[in-house]
Amino acid sequence: MVDHRFVDRDGVRLHFVVADPTGATTEPTATNTEPRGTVVLIHGFPHFWFTWHRMIPVLTAAGWRVIAPDLRGFGGSDAPGDVAAYAPREVVDDVLAVCDEAGPLAGRPPDDPVVLVGFDFGAGVAYDVCHLEPGRVRAVIGMENPFMGTAGSVPPLEGSATMAEKHFLHLHYFAQPGVAEADLAGREREFLTRVFWALSADYHYLDVWSHPPGSTYLEALPEAPPLPWPWLSVEEMDTYEAEYVRTGFAGPLQWYRAMDVSWHARKEFERRTNPVPYYFLYSEHDPDLEGFHGRDPLSKLDRYHDDVRMVRAISAPAGHLMHLEATEDTHEAILACLVDISQSSLNI
Secondary structure, three states, X not given: OOEEEEEEEOOEEEEEEEEXXXXXXXXXXXXXXXXXXXXXXXXXXXXXXXXXXXHHHHHHHOOEEEEEEOOOOOOOOOOOOOHHHHOHHHHHHXXXXXXXXXXXXXXXXXXXXXXXXXXXXXHHHHHHHHHHOHHHEEEEEEEOOOOOOOOOOOOHHHHHHHHOOOOOOHHHHHHOOOHHHHHHOOOHHHHHHHHHHHHOOOOOHHHHHHOOOOOXXXXXXXXXXXXXEOOEOHHHHHHHHHHHHHHOOHHHHHHHHOHHHHHHHHHXXXXXXXXXXXXXXXXXXXXXXXXXXXXXXHHHHHHHEOOEEEEEEOOOOOOOOHHHHOHHHHHHHHHHHHHHHHHHHHOO
């Protein structure tokens, strides 16, 4: 059972859900009921808090409180029209505001730091929190996206525009104001179904690059088989569709249009590693690892993170949507990280 809440931060209304712990605590074999702490689940595109609906009861049963925000631009949160409003400092302050509004968990200190779990754009948000407010973070678990690089002298949207002269590239397509939201209006379910399928292990996502410049995303994406799939139900897609029919895509697409803003802001700490204990989970068929983080990204983790505690591939086949495609394996891996985090805290 989740509790839907809102907080206003500098005129931006943020929606988030909170679920309290229901299970046992600090040790995997403990018989007491002391809560282990708070986990903040941070989604990416094209998601909102609901993407975690399978994971939330698993974490609360293990003794953790869960906070799952809708990032600004998504779901029930406001969508500012200025790309500068999506800069790292703004979004980090959103995460802190949500945590402060939720308040301290009973049985934990009032300044108790949280565990961040970040997926897709949410991983970048989690890493930004670690850089800008490390004292608020107990540990960070990245999913699929191992770091947010700022290497080179060319901002990402400029680089994407150059690549898009050769073939379709979603980054460039989404970066053009008004284009994608017009193309996708009235075709929300078609887009969501096809992009979920394309990002999964059932398709090789980078094949969309075989389409020529000027293609729309729907032209580049493969046809998807009818739902349900082994890893996604009709009812889950109904929920996604209803939310995007309600909100449209303009707000979420601001995250792409703000990529240069974020790149310039991250230059401030590009030579500093993340000081927070770091865990990384990935799937073997993730297109982000294949195409968007340079050559052999897993060998570079210590360039970005001081304290790498665990790097683990889930065993079941999955593409980018590991928490949906391989739910049980992903939950097992997340819980393994949280057990290590709990034990490490006890041994301090």
